[in-house]
Amino acid sequence: MADPWVVQPHEQAKFLEHFNNLGPVNGALTGEQAKRFMLQSQLPPPILGAIWTLADTNADGKLDLREFSIACKIINLKLHGMEVPKALPPSLLASLSPQDLEILGKLVFCNP
Numbered sequence: 650m651a652d653p654w655v656v657q658p659h660e661q662a663k664f665l666e667h668f669n670n671l672g673p674v675n676g677a678l679t680g681e682q683a684k685r686f687m688l689q690s691q692l693p694p695p696i697l698g699a700i701w702t703l704a705d706t707n708a709d710g711k712l713d714l715r716e717f718s719i720a721c722k723i724i725n726l727k728l729h730g731m732e733v734p735k736a737l738p739p740s741l742l743a744s745l746s747p748q749d750l751e752i753l754g755k756l757v758f759c760n761p
Contacts, residue, residue, distance in 0.1 A: 653731065654738040656722050656745055664718040677711040683720065690724045699733050700724060706737075715745050 656664075671682050678686075687697050704712060704720035712720060722741060727733055 652738075652740045653726060654722070654741040654744070656718060656741065660722065660725075661718065661745070664721045665714065667721065668714050668717050673714075677709075677713045678717060680710045680712075683712045683717065687720060687724065690728060692724065692727060696727065696733060697724075700727070703734070703737055718745050 667686065668678065671678050671686055673682075683701075684697075687700070688694075690697070692700075700720050700723045703723065704716045706716055706719070719737065719741060723733060
């Protein structure tokens with residue numbers, strides 16, 4: 650059985666699309682921008698708070714693409730019945746390497 654925490658390429662592309670549609674500034678979404686998006690999941694605020702704490706890996710109150718992708722993946726899995734982890738699964742982090750995200754971003758921005 651495939652590891653549910655691994656972010657698949659089609660998911661990365663969707664997360665990038667959402668991220669760009671939210672209008673990041675200097676490569677990051679503000680807490681308010683991300684909060685509005687995350688609330689659309691209709692998960693309870695305490696659950697979203699726990700997800701935010703996990704996703705905001707540098708605790709700067711903003712989400713870059715990697716952090717936003719972490720939040721989206723955890724939200725999606727929670728909506729499908731999985732529990733929010735206590736710590737970020739290594740396979741989730743490994744599937745969102747900064748190099749892969751940078752390449753994906755360039756492909757999307759360079760190809761109309």
